[in-house]
Amino acid sequence: MLRVISLLLKRGRKALFSDWARALAITAVLFILSAAGFLYFESGVNPALTWSDAFWWSLISMTTVGYGDFYPQTMGGRFLVGLPTVLFGVAVLGYCLSMVATILIESRSKDVRGVKKVNLKDHTIIINYCGLDRMMGVVSEIRGDENYRDSSILLVDMDLESLPEELIEMSIKFVRGNPSREATLERACLGSAASVIIMARNMHDPASDGQNLTVALTVEKMAPSVRSVVECVDPDNAPFFKRAQCDSVVCISELSGNLLVQELQDPGVQHFISEILSNSWGQRFFLSPVKCSGERPYSDIAARASEMELLPMGFSRNGEYFINPDRKTSVAQGDFIMCIGRERPSEVAI
Missing domain, CATH: 3.40.50.720 (NAD(P)-binding Rossmann-like Domain)
Incomplete structure (x- = not known):
């Protein structure tokens, strides 16, 4: 039995004496002792004191709030209980806050150094x-x-x-x-x-x-x-x-290379390409899904896009791209219309 207990203590030593466990243990001991001491010394001058009052005073004193609803009146309560409670309470509170700050700093450092696993979705x-x-x-x-x-x-x-x-x-x-x-x-x-x-x-x-x-x-x-x-x-x-x-x-x-040649042959192409490829300014280029029943001629889809203040350029189907197709070309649901506009349309329905 002793060997089993010894083995458990060795395995649990790291967790038992970790910083957080040590801080919690010290806080609990100080909390209980200060409440017991306050009740012991002050119950003579204030018989109405209860354990709940003592624990409340202990909590307020350790956190240095000091509401003043309870306070020690005897010499023993002041110097043997009150003063140590305040001094040690400030020390323990500072120690806990420093551990919290360390955890936050280490977490941010891991994020900045890229060594922390992220938890993202649809990114x-x-x-x-x-x-x-x-x-x-x-x-x-x-x-x-x-x-x-x-x-x-x-x-x-x-x-x-x-x-x-x-x-x-x-x-x-x-x-x-x-x-x-x-x-x-x-x-x-x-x-x-x-x-x-x-x-x-x-x-x-x-x-x-x-x-x-x-x-x-x-x-x-x-x-x-x-x-x-x-x-x-x-x-x-x-x-x-x-x-x-x-x-x-x-x-x-x-x-x-292609852009250089096009700009040489048709000055201004660079500005046009820059604008439609940018999400930051001007008109933009989009691929929007087509929603229709059965097959429809491209002219109908293009007309509907124009009504939506879009400039149709063609459509794509299964990885193939048809730029400026014949207006009688069939377009079906599942295809994507290529268009230029100010805002991305969710779909082009007809």
Whole structure:
């Protein structure tokens, strides 16, 4: 029996003598002793005192509130009970407050350093930190859409030591770790995320594509239903991301080359493209679901979009895009109309 008790004490020693357990034990002992001492010394001059009165006085004195409804009148009550209760009560209260502050500071530090597991749902995960200005620009664009204005955004990066203050102010969460490892993505709650953006670590280094391909394979393996958008440096590597089942691949170098030529041949195209691709100002480009019974000609859908103050550009179906199609082309429910407007329509119904 003694060996069993000894074993239990050894196993429970850490919890028994932890900071919180020690503080609670000291507080409880001081609370009971001060109440008992107050009742012992003061019951002679105030026979109406009860245990509830003594515990109330003890609580008020330890927290230094001091309402004055009860107070020691005897010398023993003042110097042997009252004074120690106030002094030790202040010390214990300060000790407890310092532990609370330490817990809060440590929790914030873990958040900033990305070592704490988050608990998010329907959030957007941004993989790879590519500089503060670019990161803030991407976050601003995401939040610029009314459908994503209140959504949570989480950054996953393996090299960033702590989250910049500017991103903290934008309520960005952070998980530090290798994004190609399943354990890191589990900490980022990938399974419950709404979307993932995999950014190139270096926009001028095609080797970034190889790193992102590893990340994309892990993401698609763990959460194939989560929409994924990958930034590709070398256009020749885009087919590899498609084979990895990524939903969308964006080649910045290819787009920039096309935009340069278009701006040369048709001055002003850059302003038009910048405006419709931005969620921060001007008109925007949307893909909105079509709601109709049976098949309808594209002209009917386009006319309905115009009534909604939208400029129809075409429609998409099962990953295929039809820009400025023939007006007799059939459009059915499940297709998405491509349009330009001031606000995102929930649907185009006819």
